[in-house]
Amino acid sequence: MSSAELRKKFLEFFEKQGHKIVPSSSLIPDDPSVLLTTAGMQQFKKYYTDPALAPAPNIASIQKCFRTSDIDEVGDESHLTFFEMLGNFSFGGYFKEEAIKYAKEFLESVGLKIEYVSVFAGDDKTPFDKESYEVCQKLGIKDIRKASREDNFWGPTGKEGPCGPTTEIYINGVEIWNIVFNEYYCKADGALEKLKTPGVDTGMGLERLAMVSQNVPTVFDTDLFNFTSGYVPSDIPNRFKRVIADHARAIIFLVADGVIPSNKEAGFVLRKLIRRLIVHSDFPGLGSVKGSGDRYGLGIVDAKNIFEKIQNLYGNFYPNLNANLAATHFEVEYKKFGEALKNGIRELKKASKIDAQIAFKLYESYGLPFEIIEDFSEGKATNLTREQFDAEFKRHQEISRAGREKKFGGHGLLLDTGELKAANEEELKKVTRLHTATHLLQAALRKVLGDAVEQRGSDITSERTRFDFAFSRKLTPAELKKVEDSVNEAISRALEVTMEEIDFEEAQKSGALHFFREKYPPRVKVWTAGDFSREVCGGPHVKNTREVGKFVILKEEAVAAGVRRIRATVG
Numbered sequence: 001m002s003s004a005e006l007r008k009k010f011l012e013f014f015e016k017q018g019h020k021i022v023p024s025s026s027l028i029p030d031d032p033s034v035l036l037t038t039a040g041m042q043q044f045k046k047y048y049t050d051p052a053l054a055p056a057p058n059i060a061s062i063q064k065c066f067r068t069s070d071i072d073e074v075g076d077e078s079h080l081t082f083f084e085m086l087g088n089f090s091f092g093g094y095f096k097e098e099a100i101k102y103a104k105e106f107l108e109s110v111g112l113k114i115e116y117v118s119v120f121a122g123d124d125k126t127p128f129d130k131e132s133y134e135v136c137q138k139l140g141i142k143d144i145r146k147a148s149r150e151d152n153f154w155g156p157t158g159k160e161g162p163c164g165p166t167t168e169i170y171i172n173g174v175e176i177w178n179i180v181f182n183e184y185y186c187k188a189d190g191a192l193e194k195l196k197t198p199g200v201d202t203g204m205g206l207e208r209l210a211m212v213s214q215n216v217p218t219v220f221d222t223d224l225f226n227f228t229s230g231y232v233p234s235d236i237p238n239r240f241k242r243v244i245a246d247h248a249r250a251i252i253f254l255v256a257d258g259v260i261p262s263n264k265e266a267g268f269v270l271r272k273l274i275r276r277l278i279v280h281s282d283f284p285g286l287g288s289v290k291g292s293g294d295r296y297g298l299g300i301v302d303a304k305n306i307f308e309k310i311q312n313l314y315g316n317f318y319p320n321l322n323a324n325l326a327a328t329h330f331e332v333e334y335k336k337f338g339e340a341l342k343n344g345i346r347e348l349k350k351a352s353k354i355d356a357q358i359a360f361k362l363y364e365s366y367g368l369p370f371e372i373i374e375d376f377s378e379g380k381a382t383n384l385t386r387e388q389f390d391a392e393f394k395r396h397q398e399i400s401r402a403g404r405e406k407k408f409g410g411h412g413l414l415l416d417t418g419e420l421k422a423a424n425e426e427e428l429k430k431v432t433r434l435h436t437a438t439h440l441l442q443a444a445l446r447k448v449l450g451d452a453v454e455q456r457g458s459d460i461t462s463e464r465t466r467f468d469f470a471f472s473r474k475l476t477p478a479e480l481k482k483v484e485d486s487v488n489e490a491i492s493r494a495l496e497v498t499m500e501e502i503d504f505e506e507a508q509k510s511g512a513l514h515f516f517r518e519k520y521p522p523r524v525k526v527w528t529a530g531d532f533s534r535e536v537c538g539g540p541h542v543k544n545t546r547e548v549g550k551f552v553i554l555k556e557e558a559v560a561a562g563v564r565r566i567r568a569t570v571g
Contacts, residue, residue: 001110003224011060020059025042029043059088062085067083080207080219082254091199101135117168118152128146133146178202251277257320260457332559359373434465436527438460469566495530532545552569
């Protein structure tokens with residue numbers, strides 16, 4: 001069956017069994033404990049602890065999911081970042097017997113037969129799942145295997161939440177369906193408590209289901225990935241083809257849910273995917289390292305065509321996909337990143353031997369990921385392992401984090417590694433002035449353009465501030481002057497800049513601006529500049545706006561659809 005048929009059959013089957021069909025939630029979850037939506041149950045998490053909140057006792061959905069842990073593994077025959085999860089859920093409506101029975105009946109309805117199942121064997125924390133074992137026996141399943149907590153106990157998503165033993169269904173040696181019985185609530189400290197109302201949470205990857213249904217060797221051979229045909233050269237390594245296919249699909253879905261490339265959180269994941277797609281597909285000079293020509297040849301135009309093919313393939317079920325917007329983000333990153341990549345490969349070819357320190361330098365300076373360094377080192381990285389590279393990466397992260405916390409701490413407009421190496425106190429003072437100026441700029445933009453203005457990112461060096469914000473059009477010269485004048489008026493008024501530490505909820509109620517994609521702790525610092533601006537931030541700031549100096553807007557430009565950027569300086 002085609003993937004579209006499988007989606008349709010699944011929803012129809014469970015609708016007939018009395019399930020309410022619920023649409024997929026966004027890849028950006030409401031749950032602040034996780035970065036992206038990783039499972040079908042995520043949007044239903046609260047219903048397991050409070051079933052009365054659920055729109056129906058039994059629900060079915062096809063959920064968009066994304067798991068960042070698999071990014072570096074993509075390229076083999078099975079790992080994906082983005083995938084679709086078919087799931088049926090119950091919040092007290094039914095439990096183990098019905099859940100396993102429904103799974104068996106659905107698979108048989110699409111012509112598939114269960115090979116074997118696994119159930120939780122039990123350990124010193126939780127008992128053997130005897131009920132699931134006996135249900136499988138009753139349903140005529142002959143091969144029932146007992147497995148450990150590592151394999152057959154799931155959850156929670158995030159730091160705490162519902163969890164429980166699982167029954168997993170296998171076909172042709174592939175785990176097709178994971179049926180989770182949420183009997184427990186896992187606290188943040190790892191302690192388990194019995195839920196008052198046990199629930200069912202199942203997940204079946206559409207890609208794996210399509211693979212066994214279409215009788216093909218890998219998920220990349222299913223119709224879910226036929227959008228690369230004609231656009232990815234046949235002579236490049238299979239691993240590269242799979243990276244291109246996975247990442248192109250992941251990019252268009254993240255963009256459709258409002259993610260913008262950046263250096264933070266989901267935006268950082270998107271930027272990493274785009275850059276990996278560039279590296280694996282259209283990197284001038286990459287092919288010549290392998291002795292097979294100047295380039296592999298995906299190109300920006302072809303990337304746009306791939307996004308359009310993905311939209312055509314998935315658009316009926318996911319109508320918010322936007323190939324043009326995905327291509328725009330790709331092109332912007334391509335222009336930023338292409339030259340650095342060329343220089344990185346040049347340095348890679350110069351090196352006589354590549355160890356973890358040199359590999360990390362190539363990554364930090366030019367953005368070359370580990371696998372590209374490994375693939376194109378021409379035998380110079382024979383003794384370099386992923387573990388060594390990761391250890392070096394972690395070491396640098398800790399150094400950077402320690403420096404950042406020592407100098408500035410907290411949340412808000414944090415400074416990058418380069419800024420932390422500011423050569424003298426004068427530079428640090430200018431960064432502090434620019435930091436406060438950025439708050440004044442956001443307040444002025446909202447005063448001139450309205451509350452539709454929302455922060456989408458920022459970057460401050462000792463020379464300038466760069467502020468990205470949501471706005472639908474280019475600002476007029478008159479509007480830019482009005483914003484600049486408004487900031488300078490606030491500066492000239494010599495407003496006192498004060499800080500108070502309060503609960504984040506209280507800060508929100510008080511009208512303090514905050515970056516909606518930032519994860520804030522329960523207690524936050526709120527900086528106020530007189531009656532002009534009030535914002536959640538970790539500092540640093542001047543004590544009086546007069547210290548900022550004259551504020552000058554250098555440039556205003558578009559960085560993505562619906563997102564503008566202002567560069568400015570002070571002094």
